[in-house]
Structure formats: structure tokens, C-alpha cells
Amino acid sequence: MTELGKFEKYLIEEFFDDYRAGAMSQRTFTRRVAFITGSMAAASAAMLLVGCTPDEVPRSTDPMPTPSPSPSGAGTGTASTSPVPGAKSPLSVPEGAPGLVTETVRFPADGTEISAYLARPESGAPGPAVLVCHENRGLTPHIEDVARRFAKAGYAALALDLLSRDGGTAKMDRDAVPGALTAAGAARHVSDFAVAFDYLQSKDFVEEGRIAMTGFCFGGGITWQAATQLPGLKATAAFYGPAPDLAKVPFIKPAVFGVYAELDQRITGALPALRDALAATDVRHQLTVYPGVDHAFHNDTGERYVEAQATAAWNDTLAWFAEYI
16 A cells, blocks of 8 residues: 555544544445545555454455535535524524625636635725635535634635535535545645635735634644745644644744644644744744543534633634734
């Protein structure tokens, strides 16, 4: 099996944790790993590598799963006064909330067109902006909700659909989404955010030089990557994503905030090395470990959501952005 890249390994381990915890079926786990690795033989090897028993892995001769259209309706961006499906956070902002303008926008990037969900204050007065990177699920109603939460706080929030070249998240097999994201590669995703940065900066409702970025899980990892490559960013907030290559830490220009979960040792366990790398630079930084919670505790549509700590992390993010942008 070809050696797994950082994000491939990250996602497979995450799905393995969900499978072991009973939050994901064996079939879904197998399909997602197969889409990430590209073959059933490679999927079998990867599943053994993370700790599956031989009777839990597919045979190498089994056929690859066939993608099917996603039934999720994710990333629609259509107007509605209904709450976000499954949302439990008191901070949730439904589509159609007064005082906000939301729309799906498109802009050219690398010979194609990127689709993104834009939420901003209705006043249109120049103010700060934030780029939002979704989880490994693609652009979902939850991430659109997060964009509206930022808009309610006074930001123009742009949440990209990093699967725009594949027809968009809503049209894809949900199990194929993580594989498509990893196959595209972090470099392409960061490049799309660079174009999105320029798109925001060109708008009258965005004040010059006041753009931040945030991301969750997979998106947290992309946010860390962007922090090392997009010097125009003023601040970033990465929620429990894999750290950047430590050799690139000195190149970070924005003020970086890291959100981590105490029980998420797969990610939080790597913090000491990142702390040391940041401490050896003049990068403005803060890495906060929230007690008693696990990976993805901020996502209020998921089973690991914890209101108190999710609200604390959200308020800490807003405070960080208020200080640095």
C-alpha cells in the first residue's frame, strides 16, 4: 500500500474511532476508507494498520463501492425560516434570520468556478470578514449555520465548498466526500482560499486588511496550512485539526488560535511539539485545551457536542478575532 498522507491518515483514524465507538457502521467505515485509498486492497491494508481485526476488513478482491447521489441536501443555501436540522446550540442562526443577507456566490479559480456560501450583516457597512473551512463532510447546513453565526457577530463570512469542481457537496455520495477532499490535496484547498481571500477583499462590505480564517476538523488542518501560506490573514482559529509541518511554523504571519479537546488524544497528544515550535518564534498564538470533551465537540449536530465548552470555544474565537483583526 502506498504510504498514507497526513490528511488521509487523519481521516481514516477519525472514522476508525467513530466505528469503534458505535457511531459509524462497518459498511460506512469500509466505504469511506475505500474512497480515500482508491481500492479495496488498499482499504484492507489501511484498516489493518489502524487496528481492525482481519475479519473486519474487506477482501482485496471485493469490488469498489459505487458512488451514489447524496441524500443530505447539504450546501443548498436556499432561503428558509426553519432551524438547521439537528442543531442543538443556542447560538444557531436559522436561514432567513433578520438583519442578515445570505447567498450562494461563485468566483473563478484556477480555470474553474468555486461556489461558496456568503453570510453578512444586512447593513453592508465595511467591516471584518472570515473565511470558513468545512469539515470532511463538505459544505453542510451546519457550516452554513456557522457562517451565519459570524454574520450575526458582525462579520462577512464566506464558507467555501471545496468540492465545487466535483459538482458540489450536495450532489455527492456522502461516503465519497472525504476521499474526494483528500485526493484534491491540501495545496489545492489552500489555493482556493487564497482566491476567496481576494474575492472578499474586493467587496465594499469588507474593510481593507481585516480578514480571518477558521475551520473545523479537516478544515482545522486546512486552516493551519493556510496560516503558513496566506500572509494577508490577520488571525486564524483552527478547531482540532492536524498541525502544520513544524518546519513551516516560522512562516506563520496571522495570530493563530488553536481549539483542542482534552479527550481527543489523537490530535491533542501532538500539542507539545506544536507549542514548542510556536514558542521558538514571534508568532502570536494561543492553544487552548477544553476539558472533558472529545473531537468535534463544537458541532451541535453531532453526538459529541457539549454546549458549555462549545460556547466557550466560540466566545474565545470571537475574542481572538476582535483582538487581532
